[in-house]
Amino acid sequence: MLGVETEGMTDVAPRTRSLPATLGFALARIWRNGRPVERTAYLVGALLFTSGLVHVVVLLVTGRTWIGPVSLRKAATFGLSFGLTLATVVWTTSFLKISARVRSVLLTVFTVVCVVETTLVSMQAWRGVPSHFNFETPFDTVVAMALAAGGAVIILTVLGFASATIVGSREITPSTRLAVRAGFVILLVSLGIGAVMVAHGAVEARTGSAQLAYTTTGKLKPAHAVAMHGILVLPALAWLLGLTNWPERARLGLVAIATAGYAILTAVVLVESFNGVSPFAATGPETATSAVAIALLAGVTVVTAFGLLSRRRPAAD
Structure with a gap:
């Protein structure tokens, strides 16, 4: 139907x-x-997102710096990103063909790690010391290693979910299936970038200087951030399109366009990041390609909004 x-x-x-x-x-x-584990994860995601907002307010009110490895901005971004990502992963995994027990275990692990990562980063920010690549004291070393281990666990859990997208999905439309699969692939790209950042930064901090580690890994942040939220944007668009009156063929075409746009944008920012070029200082071809990718995403968003607003009127009582 x-x-x-x-x-x-x-x-x-x-x-x-x-x-x-x-x-x-x-x-x-x-x-x-939602099952109890899902509802719990949704609540935890909301709390993490709220913690990010609180840190944003603190930054605005106090006028503290937004840059540097000890800025509260890091606590803000981790809270906002992990809150959104956790809630999105819980929702999108409901479409996968995976046993309830396995999914519950993976979601529980993913939820716990999200809390640990955000808490440790926030704690170090409030202590006024870097959270990553900080081996100055035994305690800071334990925190840095725990964050690295947490990142590895996140990759393993997402790999578990992503592998389920290959096996198949529940009774969902092709447009939603495409959005979920593409979202997980792009999320894995983001996590892969994060792993490279941690590995490279740890080597630099151990053999060189911590400042060099922050500088070199900071270049990859734009690609990591852009790829992180494909799992939110693409399934959300498919979900909203499912609320329109349009046929599935039209919805699938729009999701395919949005997926292409997000993939192109991720690829361009990834190339810029590995070349040490800021997206705001990119070459003409790179900027033009990014503009095309953003236009595709924006176009699908506008069309989706039109589809929602032009739905047939509610039946009269």
């Missing part, structure tokens, strides 16, 4: 509702259908 999907997607009933009611119904359904 057109538009019917499992666990958190749409059903027939919302199509006769107003747009705000439809969105509220769909979000409530995601929560209602």
Whole structure:
């Protein structure tokens, strides 16, 4: 049946509702259908995201610096990013063909590691010392190693989920399947970049200077950040398109365009990062390619918004 999907997607009933009611119904359904481990992860994700917002407010109110390895900006970005990523991973994995027990174990591990990573980074930021590549004291060394180990665990859990996308998915539309698969692939790219940053930075800090480690790994941050949230953007667009009245073929085409745009943008920023070039100081061809990629994503977003706003009117009572 057109538009019917499992666990958190749409059903027939919302199509006769107003747009705000439809969105509220769909979000409530995601929560209602969630298992205890999922609801717990959603709550934890919300708390992590809130911690990031709190750090942003502190930075704005106090006027503290936004740059450097000891800035509270790092605590803010970790809270915001891990909060969004955790909630998104919980939601998107509901579409995968994976046993409930295995998924619960992986989600529990992923949730715990997200909390540990964000907590350790925030703690070090408030102590006024770097969280990564800091081997000045035994305690700081333990924290840095714990963060590196946590990153490895995150990669392993995401690999477990990503492998499930190859096996198959639940009864979902092709557009959602494409968005989920592409999102996990791009997330793995981000985690791979993060692993390179940690490995390279640790070597530099051990054999050279910690400042050099922060400088060299900092060049990869744009690519790491852009790729990190493909798992949110693409499935979210597919989900919103599922709330329109459009046929699946049209939705699949739009998701394919958005996927191409996100993949191109990630590739361009990745090349710029490895060449040590800031996205704001890129060459003409690189800037033009990024502009095309952003235009594709923005275009799909605008078209999706139009599709939502032009849905047929609710049935009269």
